[in-house]
Amino acid sequence: MSPNDTIAACATPVGYSSIAVVRLSGGGVFEIVKKIFRPQPGVVDFKANRVYFGDFYDPEKKCIIDKILLTTFFAPHSYTGEDVVEFSCHGNPLIVERILGVLVSQGARIARRGEFTKRALLNGKIDLIQAEAVLDTVYAPCEQARRIALAQYEGKLSEWVYNLRARIVDLLFLIEASLDFSEEEDTSLDELKTQKILQELVDDLEEILKGAETGIKIKEGYQILIMGRTNVGKSTLFNRLVGFERAIVHPEPGTTRDYIEEDIEFAGIFVRLYDTAGFFSKAKGVDFKAVQKTHSLIEQADLILLMFDGSEPLNEEDINLYNLTKNRRKLQVVNKIDLNFRIGQNGLLSDSIKISAKSGENIDLLIANIKRMLLPKNVEQQVLITRMRHIEILKSVRGFLKNALNAQTLETVAFELYTALNRLGELTGQVMRKEILDRIFEEFCIGK
Ligand SMILES: Nc1nc2c(ncn2[C@@H]2O[C@H](COP(=O)(O)OP(=O)(O)OP(=O)(O)O)[C@@H](O)[C@H]2O)c(=O)[nH]1
Numbered sequence: 176m177s178p179n180d181t182i183a184a185c186a187t188p189v190g191y192s193s194i195a196v197v198r199l200s201g202g203g204v205f206e207i208v209k210k211i212f213r214p215q216p217g218v219v220d221f222k223a224n225r226v227y228f229g230d231f232y233d234p235e236k237k238c239i240i241d242k243i244l245l246t247t248f249f250a251p252h253s254y255t256g257e258d259v260v261e262f263s264c265h266g267n268p269l270i271v272e273r274i275l276g277v278l279v280s281q282g283a284r285i286a287r288r289g290e291f292t293k294r295a296l297l298n299g300k301i302d303l304i305q306a307e308a309v310l311d312t313v314y315a316p317c318e319q320a321r322r323i324a325l326a327q328y329e330g331k332l333s334e335w336v337y338n339l340r341a342r343i344v345d346l347l348f349l350i351e352a353s354l355d356f357s358e359e360e361d362t363s364l365d366e367l368k369t370q371k372i373l374q375e376l377v378d379d380l381e382e383i384l385k386g387a388e389t390g391i392k393i394k395e396g397y398q399i400l401i402m403g404r405t406n407v408g409k410s411t412l413f414n415r416l417v418g419f420e421r422a423i424v425h426p427e428p429g430t431t432r433d434y435i436e437e438d439i440e441f442a443g444i445f446v447r448l449y450d451t452a453g454f455f456s457k458a459k460g461v462d463f464k465a466v467q468k469t470h471s472l473i474e475q476a477d478l479i480l481l482m483f484d485g486s487e488p489l490n491e492e493d494i495n496l497y498n499l500t501k502n503r504r505k506l507q508v509v510n511k512i513d514l515n516f517r518i519g520q521n522g523l524l525s526d527s528i529k530i531s532a533k534s535g536e537n538i539d540l541l542i543a544n545i546k547r548m549l550l551p552k553n554v555e556q557q558v559l560i561t562r563m564r565h566i567e568i569l570k571s572v573r574g575f576l577k578n579a580l581n582a583q584t585l586e587t588v589a590f591e592l593y594t595a596l597n598r599l600g601e602l603t604g605q606v607m608r609k610e611i612l613d614r615i616f617e618e619f620c621i622g623k
């Protein structure tokens with residue numbers, strides 16, 4: 176089928192809602208619109224970027240399906256780069272079905288997953304990184320992820336890649352010139368200069384790859400473990416952070432056995448929070464099992480909230496726990512500050528945060544500290560990568576540039592640089608491989 180055939184899909188979720196939006200894009204949009212849309216009197220022709228009120232009409236059954244708003248976009252100034260209209264109809268699945276049925280009977284076909292965005296890519300409206308960012312914008316699980324997705328959609332990461340690309344091209348140009356006219360002095364490239372440029376490129380790649388871990392975590396979620404001996408108030412804090420009575424809280428020690436987890440967003444970060452069984456070294460039977468379960472989570476946690484009971488003196492169990500988690504990123508949290516303060520002063524509590532999980536006192540402070548520990552300081556200014564596909568490509572580009580650094584001849588340097596450029600092209604979509612495109616657009620929903 177021609178790439179310019181006309182595609183239709185509902186862009187809003189299936190179900191009852193105040194409105195639903197059906198999109199139509201392609202070469203035959205306005206021919207179809209003329210047959211199925213009856214604007215209110217006075218409208219003679221359609222202009223770009225306007226909204227028209229009128230009837231959606233079924234020309235075969237000769238009846239009105241719904242009163243709608245029609246929004247117009249003319250090629251190339253639309254999302255897909257083609258003529259596009261959006262029908263805002265009442266949000267009833269029956270109406271949407273009828274509208275799509277009429278559009279198909281008038282020559283459109285139902286769009287495949289992500290096909291609108293794919294057309295935007297093929298028509299040069301956006302590059303592949305931006306297409307992926309569209310998806311990330313729709314599915315961002317937290318404020319930070321939304322911010323990064325938007326930055327990528329606006330082209331921040333692409334810009335970074337194009338800049339790297341331009342620097343490689345410049346270097347190649349110098350090398351080629353030097354190879355072609357090696358006798359002429361002013362074009363000859365000295366080895367030190369090549370090495371210096373290559374090293375700068377490698378350094379920049381190292382830096383962006385270093386930030387990738389943060390990017391992936393922001394998108395996929397940080398794991399935070401609440402730990403402490405029995406009864407210090409772990410489940411009380413857990414419930415407070417998740418915002419409802421998820422875990423049982425009880426004055427008796429040993430209440431929580433299996434760990435409990437909830438996905439939440441706080442301070443703009445997406446987090447999987449775990450409440451665990453109270454830890455004690457001489458646990459037996461089912462308590463021992465519970466402690467083992469907690470143990471299994473320590474390694475994978477991005478942050479441990481190690482809790483202490485401020486109303487009791489620090490004891491051996493507390494110290495054991497502190498030592499057990501010594502090499503992990505953690506925050507000491509002294510709980511129950513609404514009671515008499517008996518825990519005393521101890522070096523290991525010197526930078527602890529004092530809270531009352533029960534009353535909520537200082538929870539804001541705790542959250543601010545969690546954010547400070549998880550997110551790098553300048554995260555808002557950083558260009559972050561958030562996809563394995565990007566990481567893999569940039570790692571391989573770094574590999575080619577390192578090969579170039581170690582190459583013996585300028586010809587080999589040039590060869591490695593060409594290979595690096597090719598890989599970078601895959602990142603932005605200048606080099607397109609069908610299976611990669613298919614995999615990316617499979618993740619989209621229909622209508623996007
Ligand atoms: N006064 C006061 N009591 C608290 C506070 N946090 C928890 N508690 C009480 O301490 C007792 C134990 O709380 P939990 O949240 O069940 O403690 P836990 O650490 O989950 O206990 P286990 O699951 O048994 O290890 C309950 O009676 C809570 O109401 C607090 O900040 N102040």
Ligand SMILES: [Mg+2]
Nearest residue numbers: 409410430431
């Ligand atoms: Mg508990």
